Amino acid sequence: MFKVIGTGSYLPEKIMTNQELEKIVDTNDKWIRERTGISERRVASEEQSNSDLAVVAGQRAIENAGLTPKDIDIIIMGTSTPDYTLPACAPIVQHKLGCDLIPAFDVNSVCTSFAYAFFVATGFLTSDYYRNCLVIGSDVYSRILNWQDRTTCCIFGDGAGAFVVQRNSDRKGLLAYQFGSIGEDADLIRIPVGGSKYPTHAEMQYEKEDYFFQMAGLDVYEFTITRIPKAVGEILDDAKLTRDDIDWIVLHQANRRIIESVAKKTKIPLDKFIVNIEKVGNMSSASIPVAVDHARSAGKIKPGDKIMMVGFGGGLSWGGVLFEW
Numbered sequence: 001m002f003k004v005i006g007t008g009s010y011l012p013e014k015i016m017t018n019q020e021l022e023k024i025v026d027t028n029d030k031w032i033r034e035r036t037g038i039s040e041r042r043v044a045s046e047e048q049s050n051s052d053l054a055v056v057a058g059q060r061a062i063e064n065a066g067l068t069p070k071d072i073d074i075i076i077m078g079t080s081t082p083d084y085t086l087p088a089c090a091p092i093v094q095h096k097l098g099c100d101l102i103p104a105f106d107v108n109s110v111c112t113s114f115a116y117a118f119f120v121a122t123g124f125l126t127s128d129y130y131r132n133c134l135v136i137g138s139d140v141y142s143r144i145l146n147w148q149d150r151t152t153c154c155i156f157g158d159g160a161g162a163f164v165v166q167r168n169s170d171r172k173g174l175l176a177y178q179f180g181s182i183g184e185d186a187d188l189i190r191i192p193v194g195g196s197k198y199p200t201h202a203e204m205q206y207e208k209e210d211y212f213f214q215m216a217g218l219d220v221y222e223f224t225i226t227r228i229p230k231a232v233g234e235i236l237d238d239a240k241l242t243r244d245d246i247d248w249i250v251l252h253q254a255n256r257r258i259i260e261s262v263a264k265k266t267k268i269p270l271d272k273f274i275v276n277i278e279k280v281g282n283m284s285s286a287s288i289p290v291a292v293d294h295a296r297s298a299g300k301i302k303p304g305d306k307i308m309m310v311g312f313g314g315g316l317s318w319g320g321v322l323f324e325w
Helices: 029-036 050-064 090-097 113-126 183-188 217-238 256-266 284-297
Strands: 002-010 014-017 040-043 074-078 104-107 132-139 159-167 176-181 248-251 306-313 317-324
Touching: 002 050, 002 113, 002 284, 029 256, 050 090, 050 132, 050 159, 050 284, 074 090, 074 113, 090 104, 104 113, 113 132, 113 159, 113 176, 113 284, 113 306, 113 317, 132 284, 159 284, 176 217, 183 217, 217 256, 217 306, 217 317, 248 256, 248 284, 284 306
Parallel strands: 074 104, 074 132, 248 306
Antiparallel strands: 002 159, 014 040, 132 159, 176 317, 306 317
């Protein structure tokens, strides 16, 4: 029904180490490493917008697929940090890539955005609406962080990843999937000011921190280590597969402790999990496609491998897909 025929990624050149963070916020390398597993992350330059990162990742995925931008039929972009509040970021990427006047739109489910975008793409392809779909996950969280809040600024990094997914009648579709959200806990991850409820141009005064990304870290951690192992098990059950049948699991790279907890609870060996958080941090929508692209480039992922990708984050939301590479 479909096949991933190309992947690509882009990380900004600027590297911010834990030691550099020590100079701007009350933290230290040991504290960050022990709690997150992160040693460094990438930060976009002042001249780079989200669309710039997404374009490079998209170009690389298209080239890896052996196609040109004119071959792409639709672009779906997962992001929660678009260039503007509106319009969407995907049409800007469409223009910068030099694609035809094809449909292009964003999906925003915070760190679950790429999983949703991929899921939507497979629906379009298996319904025979389009042939080649460019799916991008790209975020620039350095622009929305409060750099005095060590509970968030130490975690995130900027980056972009992309897949070219092609309709293929000789291949299987999704082997299993699961998506969900717990809307009553939506305020556990948020930026309070800037939407239509609390617009920035309102006369009322807001607290400085309300203009930036906020996360109730402990509550989100508990949600993740409870919900995600259960989702992984249920996806395997739906596919009528066992943990031995899976070749690779790619979780959203939120925190190394979360990945280790999911491995332990599901009794799936940690060496089946693709992990790159140490050098890139939590890149939100970009974390899954970047991790997959790095693993493919390193020769880990091979044709026929069974891959599970699971995102989780704001909403609170989660989404996982299992398919054959």
